[in-house]
Amino acid sequence: MKLYSINTGYFKLDGGAMFGVVPKSIWNKINPADENNMCSWALRCLLIKDGNRLILVDNGMGDKQDAKFFSYYYLHGDDSLDRSLTRYGFRRDDITDVFLTHLHFDHCGGSIIRDGDLAAGQAGKLVPAFKNATYWSNERHWETATKPNEREKASFLKENIFPIKESGQLKFIQAANGLSQTKFSENILIRFVNGHTEAMMLPQINYNGKTIVYMADLLPSQGHIPIPYIMAYDMQPLITLNEKKWFLNEALENNYILFFEHDPKYECCTLHLTEKGIKPKDFFKIAEI
Secondary structure: OEEEEEEEEEEEEEHHHHHOOOOHHHHOOOOOOOOOOEEEEEEEEEEEEEOOEEEEEOOOOOOOOOHHHHHHHOOEOOOOHHHHHHHOOOOHHHOOEEEOOOOOHHHHHHHEEEEOOHHHOOOOEEEEOOOOOEEEEOHHHHHHHHOOOOOOHHHOOHHHHHHHHHOOOEEEOOOOOOOOEEEEEOOEEEEEEOOOOOOEEEEEEEEOOEEEEEOOOOOOOHHHOOOOOOOOOOOOHHHHHHHHHHHHHHHHHHOOEEEOOOOOOOOEEEEEEEOOEEEEEEEEOHHHO
16 A cells, blocks of 8 residues: 645635634634635545545545636645656556545536536536546435535535536445444455534544544644634534544554645644643654654
8 A cells, every 4th residue: 555645736714704703813824814815725535545445535636627616725835646646657547546534625627527618618418537547435415415505505516516427437435434444455444423514524544554534624734623613614513523533532542644634734644642642742744654
């Protein structure tokens, strides 16, 4: 097995939305906002080479939306999905599995591309970006994403979701309940959490004798490790709070490594117990493990 950090760029979101009830006077020290109260966040994915499989966990925002859409999110930086794959000697067609933690646009937007030149007025057909891959979700989350509530529907874009099923490349994983986990491969278990959105999936990877957990939006950054630091985007924040509590205690006890999808600076960290609770201990890159 080999792990690769795949950065697809950076985007901006409102700092208050990202930290919920935490005052700006506190969170602004963690990730300083610009003049519009916007903070920069990574769109960091994970590529797992596991035997004959090449598994891409999430795939960023993609580039098929129009200029108005991107004006809301200030996509920036020099990284892209293709450039990051090329850096390690891979192409999109090499991907065998696309594992989608959940179907919010910043996690699955790169799943589908538009087969046409939008700038030239050619709308084009929406087709899978990874033509040789199986796309993985689960039925509970798929139901939420395709029949969204009014509060969450702006995060579930039809053009990112329905073409996956129409392609015939979609498969569902059986969602576990409670603290149960589902086996995805010999070295990868899946944890299910429900506070951010219904049945979000977190890969837990056995790698070089260590346990790495891809945090998705349970802990989007190291700044979200304190228990009350919960995004306003979460559908059920009190469930998120309890999920964070049991996960962080388990991670501390078992010396898990946390991999952050949205932290603009840090890829990974371990944890330790301090007088003020569980805090990050050491920061490092996935390549250093």
